[in-house]
Amino acid sequence: MKFKLFRAPEGRNGGPADPTDAPRMGGQVLPAADAAAERQRDAAATPLAPAPKPAVGAGGPVGATKICARDVSVFYGDKQALYDVSLDIPDKTVTALIGPSGCGKSTFLRTMNRMNDTIPHARVTGRIEMDGEDINAKSVDPVLLRARVGMVFQKPNPFPKSIYENVAYGPRIHGLATSKGELDDIVQASLKRAGLWEEVADRLHSPGTGLSGGQQQRLVIARAIAVEPEVILMDEPCSALDPIATAKIEELIDELRERYCIVIVTHSMAQAARVSQRTAFFHLGRLVETGDTEDIFTNPRERRTLDYITGRFG
């Protein structure tokens, strides 16, 4: 018998054991009391998760170019991590960055909200434009840029504060809400959009670190979208999650695509195929190939891309 505890167990050890991690059926949360039925429905839902969905969004609408990178190179001290990457990232689209470990895809992701500024000795050359504006220009404040470009990390990293405080933090520091009621509305709307509201509505003031891994990651997404960013960068958001939590995040990414420009770094070919409309393949710090996800996966132009996506290396 499983009760809804104050602290949900870590969600990565087994899928269906944790009801809070189960997929919501049509956005509806299953009643906690009816645990047996819940488990049954979970069991029914499980096989869905890991199976690569036949390209949900592939071929979906691709918006105007949001971010335009030209000849971007990144150096960490003397070591060059990224070589002359030029890439256009369209709005209202999920762009996946794939490639073997250490190929520079995370580094490239971090140039887009200038998180590399925080690393000593890191140097970025080249030009990155967002809506035609150079984000590395002196006139652009990285703090403001990061309010427009949200980021979700590999390991869920909620602040050790309450769920409410986690989501309210961004609007608060940027002064987006003028009253307590407005802030409450932002928190509720963000949690709803992140698909977490039903699970946490009754414990908004309990610690965010007490949630399961999958819930924490959705909390972090809610925190990112609370400041109404234009772009959301995701650095392997599912690599620390179990398949069911992964499925929920992927579903969420697909929903968020309608409003945001999303760039996701992933190690999972299947995930790239499932969630993205555009894919860019990186190898040894260089951008090898980019195109519509469907084309990349079915008909890559480069030999290395084919080898990687078919699992011959990486």
Place this chain on the structure above:
Amino acid sequence: MTEATQTDGARVNRLRAGLKRRYAREQRFRAYGLLAIAVAVGFLLLLLGRIVEQGHTAFYSHAMTAPVYMDPPRIDRAYPQGTNFEQLVAEQQLRRLGIVDDAQGTKASAMRGLFSSELKFIAAERIARQPGLVGQTVTLSAPLSDDADLYLKGEISKDTPAEQRRLSDEQIAWIDRMDAGGQIAARFNTGLFTRGDSTEPELAGVLGAVIGSALMLLVTALIAIPLGVGAAVYLEEFAPRNRLTDLIEVNINNLAAVPSIIYGLLGLALFINWMHLPRASPLVGGLVLALMALPTIIIATRSSLKAVPPSIREAALAMGASKTQTVFQHTLPLAMPGVMTGAIISMAHALGETAPLLLIGMVSFVPGLPHSLVEPTGALPSLVYIWENASERAFHERTAAAILVLLAFMIVMNAAAIVLRRRFERRW
């Protein structure tokens, strides 16, 4: 196949033998550990036991209660303090014991030696408050002198030859008779906790030194904690990594290891000789101890800032928090338990520090209680030093009592550290 089984068997045997050795090693290691802990606990108990054994007698003292006829011709009503009450009481006590004094009054002066000089002030105060008491018989209660008290506590023995002890056979006989007559009673030595230092052991207390130490720690905490935490936050979170900051870091680590007497010399030269701050004052003491505590606080704060997971910093920065917001809203609150612990442990160190205090003059005898930061005061560790060196034997038990008070002060501070740590501790 047999060959394979054989090699398997040999392999298993070898493994088994090795396993036995490994377990034996583990057992030995545990035994060493237990032994080490037992030795440590043994020494601790020995130390504490010795101090308690020596000091427990200081927590009670003996007082004499006797009816005293306030002889009108001998008391000056306008100035009762001028009266020789000790002589008055001594004569009446002798009469009560049926002893006739000689012409020189040697017996009366021997009797007077059994009373504390406090007797005079207790009597004078009664008269000053109620002048009508002159001519009446009043029951007075006053502490005995330190030697009489020590005899009653069994520290001075009758078996010691009379010329080697500070009480004569006659005096001892009187004490015994008064004790048998119910005039002498032991009571809790409240004076130990409510008085300042005194040359008379029976009147000496630790309160002056406790207040002095507390004032000093207040100065130290107010200066060292904000400065230390601020410096650590800047060095850890904001300062560029270059040769200059490396140099500063090395120097801070070195300063933490500088002997405290050097800090005392620095304080003497800087605060007293150059800035002309009042010597032996809690202000100077606190400044010197703050200098001494700074490196420790900086090191503790930096290491607890380092222990905050970088993911929290990244999360805050990625949310668009500025560097300062990240540090003060996330990193520092998370590092708070470590910062608090470091700060309080360095305060506890400062509390027990003696050497620098000796150099800034805090070893001088200061009677009474301190009232401000700029007047000379004592401090607990220097009080221990002064009392241990005092010639009166009764100070020895009081030294141990002062050590116990110092230890209690430290235990309270460390308990505060634990409570604060619990309160600030958060999971991530």
